[in-house]
Amino acid sequence: MRIALVAPSCTLKREAADAVDAIVRERGDCALFIHPQCYLSEGHFAGPDRERLAALREVMADPSIDVVWFARGGYGSNRIATAALADLPDAARTKSYMGYSDAGFLLAGMHKAGLRVAWGPMPQDVLRQGGDAAVKRALDWLVREDLKSLEPDLNGPAMAFNLTVLSNLLGTSLEPDLSGVELLIEDVSEHLYAIDRTMFHLTSSENVRRIARLRLGRVGDILPNDVDFGSDELDIVQDWCARSGVPFAGRADIGHDARNKVVPFRR
Amino acid sequence: MRIALVAPSCTLKREAADAVDAIVRERGDCALFIHPQCYLSEGHFAGPDRERLAALREVMADPSIDVVWFARGGYGSNRIATAALADLPDAARTKSYMGYSDAGFLLAGMHKAGLRVAWGPMPQDVLRQGGDAAVKRALDWLVREDLKSLEPDLNGPAMAFNLTVLSNLLGTSLEPDLSGVELLIEDVSEHLYAIDRTMFHLTSSENVRRIARLRLGRVGDILPNDVDFGSDELDIVQDWCARSGVPFAGRADIGHDARNKVVPFRR
Numbered sequence: 001m002r003i004a005l006v007a008p009s010c011t012l013k014r015e016a017a018d019a020v021d022a023i024v025r026e027r028g029d030c031a032l033f034i035h036p037q038c039y040l041s042e043g044h045f046a047g048p049d050r051e052r053l054a055a056l057r058e059v060m061a062d063p064s065i066d067v068v069w070f071a072r073g074g075y076g077s078n079r080i081a082t083a084a085l086a087d088l089p090d091a092a093r094t095k096s097y098m099g100y101s102d103a104g105f106l107l108a109g110m111h112k113a114g115l116r117v118a119w120g121p122m123p124q125d126v127l128r129q130g131g132d133a134a135v136k137r138a139l140d141w142l143v144r145e146d147l148k149s150l151e152p153d154l155n156g157p158a159m160a161f162n163l164t165v166l167s168n169l170l171g172t173s174l175e176p177d178l179s180g181v182e183l184l185i186e187d188v189s190e191h192l193y194a195i196d197r198t199m200f201h202l203t204s205s206e207n208v209r210r211i212a213r214l215r216l217g218r219v220g221d222i223l224p225n226d227v228d229f230g231s232d233e234l235d236i237v238q239d240w241c242a243r244s245g246v247p248f249a250g251r252a253d254i255g256h257d258a259r260n261k262v263v264p265f266r267r
Numbered sequence: 268m269r270i271a272l273v274a275p276s277c278t279l280k281r282e283a284a285d286a287v288d289a290i291v292r293e294r295g296d297c298a299l300f301i302h303p304q305c306y307l308s309e310g311h312f313a314g315p316d317r318e319r320l321a322a323l324r325e326v327m328a329d330p331s332i333d334v335v336w337f338a339r340g341g342y343g344s345n346r347i348a349t350a351a352l353a354d355l356p357d358a359a360r361t362k363s364y365m366g367y368s369d370a371g372f373l374l375a376g377m378h379k380a381g382l383r384v385a386w387g388p389m390p391q392d393v394l395r396q397g398g399d400a401a402v403k404r405a406l407d408w409l410v411r412e413d414l415k416s417l418e419p420d421l422n423g424p425a426m427a428f429n430l431t432v433l434s435n436l437l438g439t440s441l442e443p444d445l446s447g448v449e450l451l452i453e454d455v456s457e458h459l460y461a462i463d464r465t466m467f468h469l470t471s472s473e474n475v476r477r478i479a480r481l482r483l484g485r486v487g488d489i490l491p492n493d494v495d496f497g498s499d500e501l502d503i504v505q506d507w508c509a510r511s512g513v514p515f516a517g518r519a520d521i522g523h524d525a526r527n528k529v530v531p532f533r534r
Contacts, residue, residue, distance in 0.1 A: 043497015044460055075460040078467050168464050171438050172471035193311055193342040197435050200345050204439035230310015
């Protein structure tokens with residue numbers, strides 16, 4: 001099992017790569033290829049678009065690679081996602097892909113293109129408190145599809161997204177068919193008014209209205225409002241589900257934290 | 268000329284209302300009706316949805332009102348916009364409407380419904396430095412269509428939006444037909460990575476790709492990035508215009524500031 005790390009968004013920290021490499025060596029059931037592009041830096045991004053795209057295309061096309069693991073989120077994968085999916089080589093279809101947060105742009109487009117993708121912890125998460133467990137959970141899924149890595153209440157076909165990322169890919173070429181899907185959402189570092197506004201946008205979508213049900217993961221690091229918003233993230237999400245006729249099915253065990261679980265997009 | 272103030276988003280400050288009232292009395296060419304709903308407060312909003320909606324519906328249906336002037340932005344008009352536009356009374360069609368920022372949700376839906384709307388300064392702007400001039404500019408347009416109030420480079424049919432608001436109304440029932448329109452955008456209090464992400468979303472829209480051209484107003488109070496983003500708001504907007512084939516036509520004289528100009532949606 002050969003796992004390639006590339007960084008379509010922001011730069012991977014070397015100490016994170018070293019820590020993940022140590023975990024992988026100790027396991028002995030997989031091998032890591034850390035693409036040097038992971039350490040590039042240009043402004044906000046892990047190198048210019050062309051370098052991030054070339055690294056991603058390279059590992060997608062490499063038949064010796066079984067898994068492409070997105071090194072971290074941040075922002076930027078949307079800038080190369082459409083080009084990454086053009087003229088897919090056969091080798092791209094025989095491997096699986098994992099990440100979350102900003103990598104959701106890629107997960108969406110890749111799933112739509114028929115590739116095998118999963119929401120799950122990323123290498124940079126090893127730097128979180130308890131991050132070792134997150135990385136092991138991800139690897140347990142990638143290497144041997146350990147069911148203990150999965151979000152515990154999955155029921156039928158599911159997808160997981162950062163709410164803001166999902167809102168920003170609606171109407172783009174990356175938007176997947178959501179019909180009949182259990183949709184899990186989470187968010188981080190947003191104001192509650194922005195969560196409310198994004199839920200308006202999300203639940204106005206005809207595609208989103210065709211999901212089987214919605215569950216809410218953790219909304220972390222909520223930014224302060226000038227005055228108390230008047231309701232919390234659970235109220236907000238339930239309210240928009242009720243307004244739009246989307247069945248709300250409770251909480252989900254995903255989020256920008258070390259407890260984040262795996263959600264394969266096809267089950 | 269009778270101008271009604273309602274607050275579909277956040278609460279109007281009394282000192283702003285008093286200052287605008289004084290300006291109106293001194294002019295003597297119009298009269299102000301400040302709906303008491305403007306001063307309501309519930310959490311983030313100028314009263315609960317039902318009160319904000321009722322006040323808006325009331326002034327829309329009142330044949331003695333010539334202009335509905337949105338008191339201020341913030342967030343929340345999207346929560347009542349669809350209901351505000353249902354079963355429009357005849358009196359709603361003989362008046363005009365003005366505001367900007369969050370009020371863009373209403374401007375979009377109202378324009379789509381055939382009402383006469385304009386982007387322009389709002390009463391709460393009187394509290395900005397130089398805000399008297401902004402309010403006078405708005406009133407000069409509302410009362411006597413003074414061309415000096417207009418954004419100076421308008422050329423053909425135009426619309427103006429806060430970028431984030433416009434992104435959040437794409438795909439909703441409020442989304443207007445943008446074909447052939449000169450689109451002016453601005454934003455405030457966002458990170459550059461969010462501006463970049465929102466421009467990706469905006470310029471991926473087939474509707475947006477049918478505009479005649481795009482101009483960029485001021486992007487104020489940009490929030491700090493962890494590392495320097497690597498480009499500025501002008502680079503970002505030009506880049507996404509180039510990628511999507513949307514003609515970029517330079518800067519626009521709009522923004523969240525006292526210099527903000529008027530952009531009528533039909534000319």
